[in-house]
Amino acid sequence: MDYERFLSSEARRFTHASLAGLVHRFSGVEGVISLAGGLPPPEAFPLSCLAATTRDGLQLSLGEEGQQAYLAQQYNFNPQGYGPLLEWLRDLSVQQHGIAVPGKEPSAASLPGPPPGPQRDVVLASGAIHAIFAAISCLTDPGDTLVVDEYTYTHALECVFLPRGLRLLPVRGDEQGMDPEHLEEQLRAAEEAAEAGSSGGDVGPVRRPRLLYCIPTGHNPTGAVMGEQRKRDILRALYAARADSAHRAASEHLSGLAEWRPVRAGMFMWLQLTGVPDVSAILDDLVAAKVVVVPGSMFATTGLPVGGPHLRLSFAGATPEVLAEGLRRLAEATRAVVARREGAEGAQCG
Amino acid sequence: MDYERFLSSEARRFTHASLAGLVHRFSGVEGVISLAGGLPPPEAFPLSCLAATTRDGLQLSLGEEGQQAYLAQQYNFNPQGYGPLLEWLRDLSVQQHGIAVPGKEPSAASLPGPPPGPQRDVVLASGAIHAIFAAISCLTDPGDTLVVDEYTYTHALECVFLPRGLRLLPVRGDEQGMDPEHLEEQLRAAEEAAEAGSSGGDVGPVRRPRLLYCIPTGHNPTGAVMGEQRKRDILRALYAARADSAHRAASEHLSGLAEWRPVRAGMFMWLQLTGVPDVSAILDDLVAAKVVVVPGSMFATTGLPVGGPHLRLSFAGATPEVLAEGLRRLAEATRAVVARREGAEGAQCG
Numbered sequence: 001m002d003y004e005r006f007l008s009s010e011a012r013r014f015t016h017a018s019l020a021g022l023v024h025r026f027s028g029v030e031g032v033i034s035l036a037g038g039l040p041p042p043e044a045f046p047l048s049c050l051a052a053t054t055r056d057g058l059q060l061s062l063g064e065e066g067q068q069a070y071l072a073q074q075y076n077f078n079p080q081g082y083g084p085l086l087e088w089l090r091d092l093s094v095q096q097h098g099i100a101v102p103g104k105e106p107s108a109a110s111l112p113g114p115p116p117g118p119q120r121d122v123v124l125a126s127g128a129i130h131a132i133f134a135a136i137s138c139l140t141d142p143g144d145t146l147v148v149d150e151y152t153y154t155h156a157l158e159c160v161f162l163p164r165g166l167r168l169l170p171v172r173g174d175e176q177g178m179d180p181e182h183l184e185e186q187l188r189a190a191e192e193a194a195e196a197g198s199s200g201g202d203v204g205p206v207r208r209p210r211l212l213y214c215i216p217t218g219h220n221p222t223g224a225v226m227g228e229q230r231k232r233d234i235l236r237a238l239y240a241a242r243a244d245s246a247h248r249a250a251s252e253h254l255s256g257l258a259e260w261r262p263v264r265a266g267m268f269m270w271l272q273l274t275g276v277p278d279v280s281a282i283l284d285d286l287v288a289a290k291v292v293v294v295p296g297s298m299f300a301t302t303g304l305p306v307g308g309p310h311l312r313l314s315f316a317g318a319t320p321e322v323l324a325e326g327l328r329r330l331a332e333a334t335r336a337v338v339a340r341r342e343g344a345e346g347a348q349c350g
Numbered sequence: 351m352d353y354e355r356f357l358s359s360e361a362r363r364f365t366h367a368s369l370a371g372l373v374h375r376f377s378g379v380e381g382v383i384s385l386a387g388g389l390p391p392p393e394a395f396p397l398s399c400l401a402a403t404t405r406d407g408l409q410l411s412l413g414e415e416g417q418q419a420y421l422a423q424q425y426n427f428n429p430q431g432y433g434p435l436l437e438w439l440r441d442l443s444v445q446q447h448g449i450a451v452p453g454k455e456p457s458a459a460s461l462p463g464p465p466p467g468p469q470r471d472v473v474l475a476s477g478a479i480h481a482i483f484a485a486i487s488c489l490t491d492p493g494d495t496l497v498v499d500e501y502t503y504t505h506a507l508e509c510v511f512l513p514r515g516l517r518l519l520p521v522r523g524d525e526q527g528m529d530p531e532h533l534e535e536q537l538r539a540a541e542e543a544a545e546a547g548s549s550g551g552d553v554g555p556v557r558r559p560r561l562l563y564c565i566p567t568g569h570n571p572t573g574a575v576m577g578e579q580r581k582r583d584i585l586r587a588l589y590a591a592r593a594d595s596a597h598r599a600a601s602e603h604l605s606g607l608a609e610w611r612p613v614r615a616g617m618f619m620w621l622q623l624t625g626v627p628d629v630s631a632i633l634d635d636l637v638a639a640k641v642v643v644v645p646g647s648m649f650a651t652t653g654l655p656v657g658g659p660h661l662r663l664s665f666a667g668a669t670p671e672v673l674a675e676g677l678r679r680l681a682e683a684t685r686a687v688v689a690r691r692e693g694a695e696g697a698q699c700g
Binding site (some may be wrong): 009010011013014015017018019038043045046047048049050051052053054055079126130142154155158159162163164165220 | 359360361363364365367368369388393395396397398399400401402403404405429476480492504505508509512513514515570
């Protein structure tokens with residue numbers, strides 16, 4: 001999946017840290033003399049030993065052996081955080097959550113978790129607000145709409161969402177948190193306000209919701225805990241809003257060219273072109289029109305090739321604007337194919 | 351001085367942390383039962399003792415006495431940072447820099463420093479980039495122009511200035527850092543580009559410089575150290591650009607109504623109204639026109655009241671836009687006073 005398109009303008013402007021990258025290129029090179037980074041020498045740090053006693057009596061200490069005390073005080077050049085702590089957290093993530101991170105595979109006995117992704121990893125933050133701030137900064141632009149619980153974590157609200165200039169779309173909740181029916185209502189209302197170009201307040205025109213923030217376990221302040229079914233219902237509500245907008249866009253662009261049923265669940269619309277007997281035969285036209293859909297024949301269990309007028313289009317990954325443009329192109333290509341077929345038939349008859 | 355007007359849109363949207371404020375209202379109240387904050391109990395924290403040995407052999411330890419180990423692990427409710435560390439840093443600031451912070455007065459023997467201000471205080475940050483990020487976020491909006499050294503701290507550049515979407519105005523330097531003459535040139539060029547409404551790239555139209563970032567001592571990467579005279583020269587260059595723009599604005603609005611010499615230094619222009627013999631006599635007109643300047647008579651050493659056609663206007667605190675609007679109002683009020691005087695004289699004559 002292309003995650004790039006979810007990034008905020010700010011996140012897109014981030015570059016790879018060039019100095020950290022340079023230092024990394026030489027890391028592990030035997031006998032290298034580094035005159036690159038601004039690392040103070042060991043004798044510049046005040047502590048020679050750091051020690052702690054745990055509540056159950058375990059003694060921990062970082063001393064001069066392996067330069068542990070020095071390294072704990074030295075600058076860290078990895079923007080993700082201190083290497084040994086990251087390594088420890090990757091192990092913890094595999095053990096406790098069954099979530100694989102780079103170089104760490106969950107064991108067969110671990111808990112079920114999302115599939116490993118090449119970009120999944122641990123990043124250190126200076127506390128909850130720093131982590132929420134970083135995520136919100138990377139995923140929203142000022143003026144964007146954020147779906148939130150009607151009551152939510154006060155510090156995230158006051159220190160992150162409001163200063164960022166986000167428009168909040170609040171959803172009522174119960175003992176399981178966010179109510180999927182009210183979510184669907186609010187999404188529809190926001191969609192209509194965005195389509196109508198509503199101005200609404202000091203953060204600019206209303207935009208379609210960009211992100212949802214919720215606290216699924218041990219909600220602050222309500223204590224709600226979201227069950228697995230509730231999570232599925234919320235995802236369904238999010239898709240329902242998108243399916244709804246896909247249906248409206250198809251009505252605008254494909255009326256007279258295709259037939260379909262409104263989508264009730266999932267990420268796909270299944271359409272039947274009325275003037276094209278075999279969608280797989282017009283793929284070149286779709287390439288020329290720069291729009292990709294999947295011919296229905298690719299899902300057929302009746303043996304290939306079957307042809308047929310069906311196609312599947314996915315509305316899960318496209319913004320409403322992109323979806324509308326895709327449907328416009330599909331309509332244009334379909335009209336051209338139909339006109340060509342009619343011309344050919346006319347020529348045959350004549 | 352009103353610092354509010356230097357704040358970014360983001361900083362203006364910050365509110366006082368309401369939960370922290372609530373907790374603060376009850377702090378020190380004897381016997382209060384707090385059911386407010388989300389503070390985990392002491393037994394939730396893993397360490398019972400934290401200890402360190404300094405390089406010169408001093409033993410430090412935070413144990414169960416005074417709940418020191420617990421408090422060091424507990425959440426901190428003060429957005430400025432951990433109270434005892436703040437207190438220690440305020441003392442350090444007075445001792446090392448002679449800079450007073452709330453409740454701490456510099457001793458007579460301390461180094462000279464800027465005068466104490468009611469809003470001057472210490473705030474903790476998680477390192478240099480966090481501190482620079484916070485300051486830049488509070489003082490610039492995306493698209494703003496930032497004056498910088500031609501070569502500057504790479505992490506500030508890559509992690510803060512560029513992701514924030516700032517337009518950089520680079521100034522050449524020498525062994526004392528920023529060159530005041532090139533600074534003046536660059537400020538003039540930026541002023542002209544902003545006046546011409548230049549579009550210039552992906553961060554929107556060119557805006558007048560909003561902030562200057564430099565590293566006065568031990569510059570990274572050049573090692574430059576700025577002497578006191580260089581600092582003064584840089585301040586003078588900044589005022590020169592402003593004085594220049596004040597002179598241009600006065601030429602536009604006050605030609606024929608007043609006389610003045612171009613300003614060479616300082617924060618003020620000294621003007622002489624050609625049709626008004628006593629500026630102090632038209633203060634009501636200025637109040638009605640909503641513009642404040644200071645009658646020259648207030649600076650007269652020849653004994654009061656003296657009247658006279660002089661006035662002082664300050665261009666140090668006003669943006670070029672505000673200054674232009676102020677001069678427009680001053681011109682309008684002056685024209686009205688002159689017309690009234692001429693009418694009265696006409697009536698006397700006729």
